[in-house]
Amino acid sequence: MPDTAVSTRALVKRYRGVTAVDSLDLDVRRGEIYGFLGRNGAGKTTTIRMLLGLIRPSSGEVTVLGRRILPGETNVFSRVGFLVETATAYPNLTVRENLDIQRRLTGSPTRTVADSIALLRLGPYADRRAGQLSLGNKQRLALARALLHAPELLVLDEPANGLDPAGIVEIRELLRSLADERGVTVFMSSHILAEVAHLADRIGIVHEGRLIEESSRDEFAAKARAFATDAYTSEEREQALLTLDLERYFLARTDENPKSGDA
């Protein structure tokens, strides 16, 4: 079994006058969580769409779980779960019905519907229509669909979209346990630094379609700390800590099952 889950070589996507992805060489190792970090318009979604065979590269190669992604390749995608911006549920069907359709499409056992409802804590909403869910619960449903057939690889475009801080922590813990306990590889894009910093084992920074830097999280943290020591005033450092303190306080104040001693 190759130890690379996703690789791209000299991958390019051009739209009229715009090079959205430019000579991209990526290697995502099996079992790791890879954070693909970039500003708006950096080329994250375009890359993800090429990884999933949704759009055709202008040039270059994509390999997913050992298979070259060529037009018409569909087999490998039965081993991949994905969440992309356009992922939509059937709005007039309930959460459970949406998941049941996914189960049938993927030939998964009946119990997987109940399992994924429990995993994503969708129990209270299981009989609600998907179109009536909050943004965060829509995102949970999209993740439940992505995970239903126990994929080896999860490709997630901005998974924290629409989630509140508690939801972000929950998804972070879920992805961590999928990687650690089930060996699932996660490739996720984000423009939220904190999300990637908390979760990814390795981080690649994409800018104007190019991978400008790639390191382990610890290497990034060391570089960032050294940089920040030079560049920030003590007031700015205090502001940054305030954000962390506020997050902790908010999570404690809104916890439905507070531990004793919590505010």
Ligand SMILES: Nc1ncnc2c1ncn2[C@@H]1O[C@H](COP(=O)(O)OP(=O)(O)OP(=O)(O)O)[C@@H](O)[C@H]1O
């Ligand atoms: N279908 C398209 N036609 C023309 N240009 C496009 C198309 N899709 C993307 N682009 C352009 O390619 C570049 C990369 O876009 P992309 O959506 O991949 O970025 P992104 O990193 O996912 O950004 P965001 O965080 O805003 O979603 C942008 O300049 C965008 O305007």
